[in-house]
Amino acid sequence: MAREPLKSLTESMFYVLLALWRQERCGTEIAAYVRQLTEGRVALGPGTLYAILGKFQDEGLIRESWVQGRMRVYRITDAGREMFRRELEKMCRCVDNGRRETGEEEST
Amino acid sequence: MRRLALDPMDVPAVQAWLEDWAARGWYLELYGRSLVKFVQGEKRENVRYRLQPVRGEAGVPDQDTREAYREMGWTFVCATIASWSVSSMEPEFRIWRCDDPAAPELDTDQALRREEYDVLLRRRRRDLLVLVPTITLILGVILLGAWVRPREYLLERGDSGTTLFLGLYVLTCLHVVSRTARLVRFTRRLRSEEPAPQRGSWRRAWARAWARAWLFEGLRLLVILVMIVSLFHFNGSRRHYLPVSQYDEPVPYVSLAELGTPAEGEAEALDFHSVWGKSVWWTMEGDYEHLEEDDDGPRCSTEYYSLRIPYMAVNLEAQMLKRWSNVMDAGDRPEQAAVPGADSAWYWRDDAKGWQFLLLRRGGQVLDASYLGEADLLEHADKYVEMLERVK
Incomplete structure (x- = not known):
């Protein structure tokens, strides 16, 4: 059965792409980066992390840049950057709309 | 562990x-x-x-x-x-x-x-x-x-x-x-x-x-x-015929003595404990061990079926008739007989071998009797109907 292409990112997916935005990282580095960036709010378990990495590789959003022993290092592709930008834009619009409607924009 | x-x-x-x-x-x-x-x-x-x-x-x-x-x-x-x-x-x-x-x-x-x-x-x-x-x-x-x-x-x-x-x-x-x-x-x-x-x-x-x-x-x-x-x-050999006196419940059969041709020994019966029928019995009386020998000694065997779905008795009756034709070369010779108390009755006499066959249907009960002896089975059909009434 053909897999449905990824239309949007979950929060975990978003942070995995973000973790690879500036530099290549291996799985554990991605998990540590996300934990640190979100101050522990978003924890990536191995089941989730490696499912996301596998899915992203299938979609061409990331690729393995090099393998050393058992360590695999991933880098984001142009398609991955494009996907991330689209998701970020969508989230920004959501935030803008929310702030405008609730009047929180002026107060902050 | x-x-x-x-x-x-x-x-x-x-x-x-x-x-x-x-x-x-x-x-x-x-x-x-x-x-x-x-x-x-x-x-x-x-x-x-x-x-x-x-x-x-x-x-x-x-x-x-x-x-x-x-x-x-x-x-x-x-x-x-x-x-x-x-x-x-x-x-x-x-x-x-x-x-x-x-x-x-x-x-x-x-x-x-x-x-x-x-x-x-x-x-x-x-x-x-x-x-x-x-x-x-x-x-x-x-x-x-x-x-x-x-x-x-x-x-x-x-x-x-x-x-x-x-x-x-x-x-x-x-x-x-x-x-x-x-x-x-x-x-x-x-x-x-x-x-x-x-x-x-x-x-x-x-x-x-x-x-x-x-x-x-x-x-x-x-x-x-x-x-x-x-x-x-x-081939079902694990099923054993037992003398009818060893069964506690009434065995549905008509004895050779009731047909007026007593034989030595006791009738034997087999209860099938059928899952599809309410009660299924086979009985036989007479010398069945020497069937091949040219002996016209009295013998009688009965197949008795009481069905859970009475309407299926008609199908069973049709199948038994077909079996007479195919297995016993009866062809279209069996004739429908009028037996009071039975919904339907069929009778056939194999003149060459001396065997007589009677098939009775009454509600959800079907009885198939084979008889070798001097008596006229059709004349004793009322005894079978009484027996069906007794064990129903």
Whole structure:
């Protein structure tokens, strides 16, 4: 059965792409980066992390840049950057709309 | 130590059960279809076990994946095999263990977890798509067979391999439906906003495992035993005729003495304990051991059928008549006779061999009598009708 292409990112997916935005990282580095960036709010378990990495590789959003022993290092592709930008834009619009409607924009 | 395996479809219950065993110092080593193997170790309170639906074909993850998980605190234990799956060796869940309380959960993204369970659900639904039409087809064939050729089914004993096999198959279907329903319930919880529980009460799952073991394994064993016994006692020879006096209940037959041609020895009868009929008996009286010899000594045999569905008696009567034609070369010579008290009666005399045959139908009862002797069987038909009334 053909897999449905990824239309949007979950929060975990978003942070995995973000973790690879500036530099290549291996799985554990991605998990540590996300934990640190979100101050522990978003924890990536191995089941989730490696499912996301596998899915992203299938979609061409990331690729393995090099393998050393058992360590695999991933880098984001142009398609991955494009996907991330689209998701970020969508989230920004959501935030803008929310702030405008609730009047929180002026107060902050 | 081995214990009965809980159905992995009870995900939170199985996780809780394994964690409780770990707290008592027993750690999972193998999760079989029926049994689970534990090995003894240190007692630990904070051990976590998690079930993860198998994504690809391989139940055991490759070394790289195992290492990657281990770096994040999770160790692969084993994979479970789908119980009662159509593709029976299909791995269903991977079981992971974590001893570090600080390590993150195995699956932290509920949406992704739900996707994995959806794949598993599709597989289980595929099982149902195969099983349900198959059981419907088998039942259809059996019912059609029972309708067209009721005699063969009436002679089927309740403990026969076919009946037991059918029972096992129906139970299997119910089991597959039940575990798919449980999986549907769990995936529904994954769809809700609330995080799905990691632990659940395992008492009910444990009771279900016991019931399944008794029902399925017991019945499966019984089927195998019956089939083995059938191999050695082929062609119904395990059934024994007994003198009618040894039966407590009334045996449906008319004796040679009642027909006015007494014979030596006692009539013998065989109760079929039929599962398809209310009562099925065969009786014989006279010297049946020397049939080949040119002896016209009185003999009488009777087949008696009382059907659970009376309307099927008409079909049975038609089948018996056809049997007269095919087996005894009666052709179209049997004639319908008027016998008071019977719904229908057929009589035929084989002049060449001296045998007489009488077929009576009365409500849901059918009686087929064969007689060799001086008396006219048709004249004694009223005795058979009285007997049918007596034993109905």
